[in-house]
Amino acid sequence: MLAVSVMLYGKGAVTDAVADPNLKKLFDIGVAGLTLMVPFLAAYIGYSIAERSALAPCAIGAWVGNSFGAGFFGALIAGIIGGIVVHYLKKIPVHKVLRSVMPIFIIPIVGTLITAGVMMWGLGEPVGALTNSLTQWLQGMQQGSIVMLAVIMGLMLAFDMGGPVNKVAYAFMLICVAQGVYTVVAIAAVGICVPPLGMGLATLIGRKNFSAERARNRQGGTGDGLCWRY
Known part of the structure; x- marks a missing residue:
C-alpha cells in the first residue's frame, strides 16, 4: 500500500x-x-x-x-x-x-x-x-560493490528456497527498505523470481525428466515466480 x-x-x-x-x-x-x-x-x-x-x-x-x-x-x-x-x-x-x-x-x-x-x-x-553502519555502507556503495552484493543475495535467496538462508537475505532486503535503500529490492526481486521460473521452464522443456505431479505444479510455480511470491 x-x-x-x-x-x-x-x-x-x-x-x-x-x-x-x-x-x-x-x-x-x-x-x-x-x-x-x-x-x-x-x-x-x-x-x-x-x-x-x-x-x-x-x-x-x-x-x-x-x-x-x-x-x-x-x-x-x-x-x-x-x-x-x-x-x-x-x-x-x-x-x-x-x-x-x-x-x-x-x-x-x-x-x-x-x-x-x-x-x-x-x-x-x-x-x-x-x-546503522550497514545502512551507511549501502548508501555509499559503488557499482562494483552492488554487483557483488547481487551475486551473494541471489545465491542466498535460491540456496534453500524459503529456508533459513533465504530468510536472512530477505530480512536484509527488508532492512534496506526500512532505511530507504531501494536498490536491494530490485536485486531480491530477481533472485526470488528466477528459481521458480527456471523450474517451470525446465518442466516445460524436459517434461519427461519430471514426475507427473511435478509437471502439474509447473503452472503454480511459474505463477509464483511471475508474482514474486516466495
Whole structure:
C-alpha cells in the first residue's frame, strides 16, 4: 500500500496530505504495516520454534530492539532467542496445579522478561549500531560493490528456497527498505523470481525428466515466480 500510494501520487515522493489526503492515508497504512512487520516477523520465528507461547515474548523483544534501531536484524535475533527461551521453559517440570496456566500466563511473562531484557540491556544497542553502519555502507556503495552484493543475495535467496538462508537475505532486503535503500529490492526481486521460473521452464522443456505431479505444479510455480511470491 505504501508503494501503491507513492506510485499513484506520480511524483516519486511521499504523498502530500494537502494535495491528496486519501493517498496520504493509504501511505500511512503502509507505514503502519511496515512498522508492525518487525514484531510480527519475530513472533512467527518464535512460533516456528516453540509455538503459541513464544508469540508475545518474541514480538515484545523485537519491539524493544527496534527502539534502538535494530530493525529486522533485531527481529531475527529476538525471534530466535525468545523461541529458544520458551522452548526450554516449557520443559521445566511444574506442579499439576500450575500446568494449566503455564502456557498462557507464566511462560509468556517469564519469556518476555528474558527476551526483552536481553534486547534492552544486551543486544539492542550493538545490533542497532550494526544496522546503522550497514545502512551507511549501502548508501555509499559503488557499482562494483552492488554487483557483488547481487551475486551473494541471489545465491542466498535460491540456496534453500524459503529456508533459513533465504530468510536472512530477505530480512536484509527488508532492512534496506526500512532505511530507504531501494536498490536491494530490485536485486531480491530477481533472485526470488528466477528459481521458480527456471523450474517451470525446465518442466516445460524436459517434461519427461519430471514426475507427473511435478509437471502439474509447473503452472503454480511459474505463477509464483511471475508474482514474486516466495
